[in-house]
Amino acid sequence: MPYRELIMVDIKEMFRRRAAGQSARHVARATGFDRKTVGRYFEAATTLPLPCDREPTDEEIHAIAQRVQARPVPDTSEEWKENGTHRARIEAWLAQPRPLKLTKIHVLLKRDHGVSASYGTLRRFAMEELAWRKKTPTVRVADTESGGIAQVDFGLMGGLFDPATQRVRNLWVLVVTLAYSRYQFVWPSFEQTTTAVCAGLDTAWKFFGAMARVILPDNMKAIVLRADELAVVLVPAFLDYTQTRGLFVDAARVRSPKDKARVENHVAYGKPPTHPRTKRR
Structure with missing residues (x-):
């Protein structure tokens, strides 16, 4: 079967993870690329040669892509x-x-x-x-090192008057919880856009005093372009943000709140208290 040709941003993400010390198997599992495809790109990088601990330049990525993608695609039997x-x-x-x-x-x-x-x-x-006998992916939940993973989720707080628009709008909060310490940051916003998420995350890193290595978000549209259990596609603008900040994204599965249980349980803490209704006598 023909192998998948990757675009420049895909190859950049692959080698960014390689420079961070991730193996070809780890990179394939995290990005959804076939492990043999990852191996071909890593093997082509050794012909430049490209050190394992350095990210390639755009010219080097182009040279690597030419070495791999210039191979003839075998005919279907x-x-x-x-x-x-x-x-x-x-x-x-x-x-x-x-x-x-x-x-x-x-x-x-x-x-x-x-x-x-x-x-x-x-x-x-x-x-x-036909994905016959396709194994159900195993989600490994393990204790992480301090500052290793930050779980991210949006929660609806209710209606609030917005002076800018002079009307009541839904107020959302971006909740960022450090998986190791459960330390929590809440960022209010009237929008759920990529810009709002990036601004909230940057403020969270200032609040925590450091950035997490990996973020584990919900499949929110501001971050995830196409949800998939094995090959999640990120919004290009957010992928550019993660590459600029040196972050890695491990999105939760669709309708699987237990994948990010630590932030899921914390969303309720950001909601305002509700008052019980007065009973009529």
Whole structure:
């Protein structure tokens, strides 16, 4: 199968993590790139040569990309194309309440549809194209070092009069909680934009007196362009912010509040107290 060609910002992020001491396996897991793809770029960097502890310049990134992406893309085999013509049929068999075994599907394709592809090719096709037997990603929750991770989330506080617009608007707070100490910072804002998030984070770093190494945010639109369990795509403006500040982002999974439980539990502390209703006699 053809490998994925990366754009300049992707390659820069890959080598930024390499300069921080992350292995190819770690970089692949954090960015969602295939580990073999990461290995090819790292191997190409050794031909410059590029030291492991230094981020490449734009000219060096361009040279590395040319070395990797100049490789000819192999043609798809005829057996793979055969399976591709029956993709919908294979997908339906695997999606049944009681899915057919892949060995049975191979027999049916060969007997009823004249497919000559081997079982090994069918198995690779099902795994790569249809995510067959794709393992559920494991989220490792481990104690971090002091200042290692900061969990980030937005919370709605309620309506508040805005003098600038002369109307009542929803007031949000950006909550930043250090995972190690549970030290908390709250930043009020009428907006949930990327600019507001960056301003809130910069103020949080001043408040804490240092920056965290990794931030673990919710999949808020100001940060995450496309949510994915393995290959999260960040908003370009926020990716530029993290690269400028030397931060790494490990976004939580969609609808998985336990991934950022320490900040999730702290959002309630930023809300104003509610008064119980007076009971009528």
